[in-house]
Amino acid sequence: MVLAELGQKITQALRKLNQATVIDEKVLNEILTEIASALLGADVNIKYVAKLRDAVKTIVTLQMNNAAVANIRKLIQSTVVQELTNMLQSENKPYEFKKGKPNVVMFVGLQGSGKTTTCTKFAYHYMRKGWRVGLVCADTFRAGAFEQLKMNAAKIKCPFFGHKKETDPVKIAQEGVNFFKEQKFEIIIVDTSGRHKQETALFEEMQQVQAAVNPDTALFVMDSSIGQACYDQALAFNKAIKVGSVIITKLDGHARGGGALSAVSATQSPIIFIGTGEHFDDLESFNASSFIKRLLGLGDIGGLVQTVKEAIPEDKQKKMVENIQKGEFSLRDMRDQFSSVLNMGPLNQVVSMIPGLSSNLIPKGREKESTARIKRFLCMMDSMTDEELDCTKPLVELRILRVARGSGTRPEEVAFLLEEHKKFAKMVAQFGKMNLNSQTDLKNLNRNPKQLMQQMSKAIDPKLLQQMGGMGNLMNMMKEMGNMEGMQDMMSQMMGGAGGPAGAGGMPNLGALASALGGGGGGRGMPPGMPPGMRRGGGGGRRR
Incomplete structure (x- = not known):
């Protein structure tokens, strides 16, 4: 991510809040000094650095004596984030383009x-x-x-x-x-x-x-x-x-x-x-x-939800929710998911919206390779018949050879795609066992995200997550997100709760994203003889 070094330095300074047993004026000054030093090192104007430091100190000092230590930590972090945001905001609004006119x-x-x-x-x-x-x-x-x-x-x-x-x-x-x-x-x-x-x-x-x-x-x-x-x-x-x-x-x-x-x-x-x-x-x-x-590595839940909503047509969102509730996941569903991941924009931007994943899930320089991986998967699925996409006819050896020729790929690559689909289908089948078959069930779980995370962790086989590499990391992250502010809104959007079905394809999208980025754990489990381009997540193939 841009200015990553600055973000890391500010984050390290804020982490000292968790190490301090008592947060007094001395600790606050030390943290603000480190943040100011990081901003100056990034060439931010000294006038704005001084203004930020004074504003944070004033706001926190006024409330320091009246709040618990845990609340002070949260107050300092939120105040630093707000003042940094104020530095980059303008009261003027950008011009809004109007459809149908020049x-x-x-x-x-x-x-x-x-x-x-x-x-x-x-x-x-x-x-x-x-x-x-x-x-x-x-x-x-x-x-x-x-x-x-x-x-x-x-x-x-x-x-x-x-x-x-x-x-x-x-x-x-x-x-x-x-x-x-x-x-x-x-x-x-x-x-x-x-x-x-x-x-x-x-x-x-x-x-x-x-x-x-x-x-x-x-x-x-x-x-x-x-x-x-x-x-x-x-x-x-x-x-x-x-x-x-x-x-x-x-x-x-x-x-x-x-x-x-x-x-x-x-x-x-x-x-x-x-x-x-x-x-x-x-x-x-x-x-x-x-x-x-x-x-600062805090993610952007609101931006992620909005991106998911814009990427997936509403009719496909509803259909995906119905299939998940039934525990069904066809190759056509997988194709729709990969298409929606591409529509969400550059993968590094999408991943940076997920708290804790910006540096853990996608290595620097791998963004283009991951996009190429998704496009290659889509080429293969575009060469399948309707019956094959709907999984009503299995892809036997002759059919795999035909799909490989039609997509300009190798049979081993098509076989690998089918293995990926089996993993996702098995995971969705486990979701179906959660019995989220009514709008009431979804609304109740939306009110308690921790309960939803517990339900998900019980429903999914840990061995399956271990095989899927990146998806396992994703599920661990989702558990930690249970306490996050705004989590209710996110789960409501992703699972079709009180806010309606918008964004309902969010969960599988994150799974498809993990597969595209990690390929089942950064290439682990690739079949023998896989071409080097595919093994790295790249490759050619026809464009859609």
């Missing part, structure tokens, strides 16, 4: 900030959500800008507008926006030249482009690697044109990212996305509270 977005930023790549990521993000998106190249200053954006647009299959020989960015921007408006496009992205605050002529050009296209919002792309130097640049851009929102790039590998995060205050604009890699799906929606909780 929304013009103008991208601005320094040279080398990753603006053109971010335009493509932004377009790809909304295209996957079903929006009609067009890209306009109004960068006539940088050599190769036209070719780069045109090539990126082709890779994500996004319509593109630009003139290679035209030198007037105002004319290109105006023509491009008018063209896409005539074609009824919903989001029109205008990529402009990168510029520095001292380049007066380029700043005037930027203002002319803004006047010509009259954008609904302007997005400032901020390079996190320049740290606190972002502040002056952000201030200059905001004075020249009103910045609506901020996207921070290159947060995946720079310790100075804290400087960029705190520098957003110069624009008084909200951060809406952060760039966490070079690929087009390495763009993460930003929520200050979620970001801080995940940074």
Whole structure:
């Protein structure tokens, strides 16, 4: 996760609360000193560090004499989390895109900030959500800008507008926006030249482009690697044109990212996305509270529930709940589960929402391999007949050979998929023994998550969890989550309780996620002769 080292240092400081028998002013000062040191090391502006320290100390000191030790520990942690969140929040709200009408977005930023790549990521993000998106190249200053954006647009299959020989960015921007408006496009992205605050002529050009296209919002792309130097640049851009929102790039590998995060205050604009890699799906929606909780390893239950709800159609959620209650799990169910895991977004983001799993379940660098594993599984299942997917006809040797040929995989890989399915089917059959056959039963268990965890642990064979590796870790985590704040809401969403059936496929999704990430324990149990790509979780195969 981004800024992982900062998160680890703050977490280590907060852990000292559990070691202290008495929490007095001395212990509080020691913890705050460590947190301040970690923030300064991440290049956060000293003014914000001092403000955070004073705020936490004031709030905690006022209540320290009137609370039990356990409550003081919780108070200090929650206050630190809240003050860190406040540091990244803006009172202003980002522009909300409106379906069925043109929304013009103008991208601005320094040279080398990753603006053109971010335009493509932004377009790809909304295209996957079903929006009609067009890209306009109004960068006539940088050599190769036209070719780069045109090539990126082709890779994500996004319509593109630009003139290679035209030198007037105002004319290109105006023509491009008018063209896409005539074609009824919903989001029109205008990529402009990168510029520095001292380049007066380029700043005037930027203002002319803004006047010509009259954008609904302007997005400032901020390079996190320049740290606190972002502040002056952000201030200059905001004075020249009103910045609506901020996207921070290159947060995946720079310790100075804290400087960029705190520098957003110069624009008084909200951060809406952060760039966490070079690929087009390495763009993460930003929520200050979620970001801080995940940074500190606290997970984001609310974000996870929302992601699950968006990933799974409601009709499939209801069907999945019915099947789980009956103890049934077909290959078609497994295919739906793997598809929904892909729809949830980059796996490292999903895993970071689960408390305690961000560093335990998915090793750094394995995210792409895990995605490739899921896609390879889906290729195999797409080559099966309806009878095979519904498990009404078993896959004998000849059928396995046919599926392997049709999906471009090896028979051993298909056999491994079938073994994975057997494990999940056996686990779901155990869920069926819990007799959660009525809405009343589900509601009662939702009110007492610890009872649900106990029921689950009794129903599932420990030997099965041991075989499934990653799933065993997941179930241990679920037991620990029984005491977590907001657990009732999560279980209600996942098991179809008082909140209705929304998110009901959540539990199997987490199981599918564990299988995809660990492959039954990081590759343990792979059949002999398995190709190296599959053994690592990667592989080729046809795209769906």
